[in-house]
Amino acid sequence: MSFLRVFRAGFSVGRCDIAVFWWNWKLWLTTWLLRIVTSAATWILLGRLIGSEDRVFYLLIGNAVVVGPQAAGWVVASSTWDRFEGTYPMLVVSPSSLAYAMMGRTSIWLINGILTSLTTFIILIALFRLPLPIPNALFAPLIVAIVCASAYGFSLFIGSIVIRIPQTRNIAHNLATILMMAFCGVSVPVTFWPVWIQRIVAVMPVTHGLQAMRLLFNGGSSTPIVQAIAAELVVGVAWLVLGVVSMDFMANRGRRDGSIEFV
Amino acid sequence: MPLRVLLVAARTQLRIARRNIENVYPLLTIPLQSLISLAIIVYSGRPDLARYALVASLLMTVGQMSFFDASEILAQDRNHQILELAVACPTAYAWPLAARILVLTTMGVAGFAEAWLMARFVFGLHITIFHPVIFAVTLVFTVLSGAATALITTAVFCLTRTTRTYQNAISGPLYLLSGALVPVSLLPTVFRPISRLIYLFWSADLLRESMQPADPISIVPRLTAIAILGLAGGALGSWLLRKMLDNLRREGTLGFS
Numbered sequence: 001m002s003f004l005r006v007f008r009a010g011f012s013v014g015r016c017d018i019a020v021f022w023w024n025w026k027l028w029l030t031t032w033l034l035r036i037v038t039s040a041a042t043w044i045l046l047g048r049l050i051g052s053e054d055r056v057f058y059l060l061i062g063n064a065v066v067v068g069p070q071a072a073g074w075v076v077a078s079s080t081w082d083r084f085e086g087t088y089p090m091l092v093v094s095p096s097s098l099a100y101a102m103m104g105r106t107s108i109w110l111i112n113g114i115l116t117s118l119t120t121f122i123i124l125i126a127l128f129r130l131p132l133p134i135p136n137a138l139f140a141p142l143i144v145a146i147v148c149a150s151a152y153g154f155s156l157f158i159g160s161i162v163i164r165i166p167q168t169r170n171i172a173h174n175l176a177t178i179l180m181m182a183f184c185g186v187s188v189p190v191t192f193w194p195v196w197i198q199r200i201v202a203v204m205p206v207t208h209g210l211q212a213m214r215l216l217f218n219g220g221s222s223t224p225i226v227q228a229i230a231a232e233l234v235v236g237v238a239w240l241v242l243g244v245v246s247m248d249f250m251a252n253r254g255r256r257d258g259s260i261e262f263v
Numbered sequence: 264m265p266l267r268v269l270l271v272a273a274r275t276q277l278r279i280a281r282r283n284i285e286n287v288y289p290l291l292t293i294p295l296q297s298l299i300s301l302a303i304i305v306y307s308g309r310p311d312l313a314r315y316a317l318v319a320s321l322l323m324t325v326g327q328m329s330f331f332d333a334s335e336i337l338a339q340d341r342n343h344q345i346l347e348l349a350v351a352c353p354t355a356y357a358w359p360l361a362a363r364i365l366v367l368t369t370m371g372v373a374g375f376a377e378a379w380l381m382a383r384f385v386f387g388l389h390i391t392i393f394h395p396v397i398f399a400v401t402l403v404f405t406v407l408s409g410a411a412t413a414l415i416t417t418a419v420f421c422l423t424r425t426t427r428t429y430q431n432a433i434s435g436p437l438y439l440l441s442g443a444l445v446p447v448s449l450l451p452t453v454f455r456p457i458s459r460l461i462y463l464f465w466s467a468d469l470l471r472e473s474m475q476p477a478d479p480i481s482i483v484p485r486l487t488a489i490a491i492l493g494l495a496g497g498a499l500g501s502w503l504l505r506k507m508l509d510n511l512r513r514e515g516t517l518g519f520s
Contacts, residue, residue, distance in 0.1 A: 019427050031432035038435035045445040046300060049315065050307045059303070167284055174292040182299045187304040 006096045010104020018077055018108050035089065036067050036116055037123050043187065044128060057130055061217055062186035064124050065210050068144055069119030069180060075106040078172040079159025079247075080166035082239030089161075092251045099247040106156065114141075136216050143216065147209035150236025151180075154205045156243030160250050185210050207233040222249060250260040264352075272359035276336075276366040285335065289327035290370060294320045294377030298385065300444060301378075305386050313388050314474040317378045319444035321470065322463050323434075324374025325405060326443070328415035330433055331366040332377040336360065337417050346519055350508050354443025357414060357501035364417075365410040372402065390474065397482060398473040403488055412462060414500020418507050442467045462492040 010168050022028035040063035079102055091101050106219040108214030118141055125132065155176070162172045181187055182204040183197055201207045212228035214220075253259075280286040300316035337360075340346040380419050392398050420429060438444065440454055441463035447455055458464045465488045472479035472500040511517040 027428065031428050034433045036437035038439040040436070041300070042439045042444050045449045046303055048447045048449050049312065050304070050309050052307060055303070055307055145441045170285065171288045171291060174288070175295070178292060178295045178299065182302060187299045192302065193305050
């Protein structure tokens with residue numbers, strides 16, 4: 001069975017999934033985006049409370065980028081929904097790879113992540129009057145898409161783990177988001193943390209992409225920006241491969257010991 | 264209302280919370296956000312603002328436990344087909360529901376302890392509560408008001424197509440407008456009248472001031488504001504809940520909507 005065919009079928013389920021939460025774009029704007037923008041604004045205003053406009057802009061860029069991975073992180077929860085719907089065993093026993101179906105169903109959240117981050121960026125830039133370096137800023141959507149794709153791979157991996165313990169799906173998603181916000185350069189530079197944490201975040205999504213975004217807005221030269229984007233891509237692909245392998249490994253393990261529907 | 268019903272409801276909720284990790288997950292995740300706020304504050308060389316992070320952790324955990332779990336309780340009762348039995352009882356559903364919400368909201372106080380431990384052991388900050396009595400009284404008022412106000416969200420979520428959409432949307436605007444992390448004075452003036460209608464707004468300032476050496480002022484008026492907003496929220500919530508349950512019962516859609 002071809003990857004594309006399974007992916008497309010999974011994607012149509014994913015479209016229904018997102019429609020359960022926001023069945024039109026107006027609802028998406030007035031509920032989801034309102035929450036995201038107001039949460040990001042709260043963090044950014046902390047910079048104003050501190051009394052530094054540099055902190056305000058640092059927090060603005062960090063938060064506008066990280067809301068994409070946060071939204072894409074719904075992949076973690078959506079990976080487990082087949083467990084609740086009783087369709088998981090059928091996917092596992094089908095001749096196709098479980099990962100193909102899961103990628104199809106969950107990829108809608110990647111699109112949501114990209115749209116969330118871009119829209120949040122536009123709103124926050126207008127609200128806080130962040131100076132836009134043109135034409136550099138025109139590349140920002142590309143970096144946002146790469147960061148979200150990288151976070152998607154990571155979330156797929158986390159999803160493959162929590163698929164065995166689906167009641168932990170929301171905790172896992174929230175923990176991953178909070179840890180990214182704390183350690184990946186969103187709120188404070190990565191160098192603020194001990195060296196061992198810096199080593200871990202070097203292989204995490206967001207870290208390098210966000211660094212590229214900051215360089216872009218600070219008018220940095222193209223070489224370090226391209227290097228940081230390449231690093232983000234490598235990290236993202238690595239997590240995606242790990243996620244795909246892990247998804248099938250977990251399914252096979254459940255099939256082998258008969259625990260698919262009991263754990 | 265027999266006290267026995269309230270106690271049984273509270274005990275039942277404690278048992279459910281022990282078994283269901285979803286019930287207590289704000290306790291595990293929200294205080295972790297103080298890691299972010301404390302990092303920003305320490306990195307910026309302003310450890311004097313650490314109280315903002317701690318109060319935010321406390322209020323957001325209390326708020327999340329009440330608003331999140333309020334709608335979860337109803338959704339769970341509906342999923343487990345308990346709602347039909349509960350509303351068929353002679354006791355008004357709002358009472359045992361309020362007792363259950365109060366149990367979860369009270370657990371939210373742990374958010375402060377977790378953030379305090381984080382400040383102490385991760386960042387080496389010593390944060391003192393200079394006016395512990397004011398702090399404790401404000402905390403009690405906040406928890407009671409939180410539990411009472413949560414009845415409104417419970418009732419509103421009761422009739423919607425899906426509770427999740429609104430449940431997920433509420434947190435961001437609520438914490439921004441109430442000044443849970445940053446004072447409302449940093450927002451445009453147009454939002455300030457709205458802030459005064461949120462009990463968390465009055466709690467936030469009073470809690471932060473109780474962590475400063477200077478004596479807080481206007482304590483009684485602010486506690487009164489928390490109490491009035493809580494009572495108004497509770498009254499409105501229970502009225503809405505009764506109306507909506509009556510409506511669902513009349514149309515025969517209690518278990519289907």
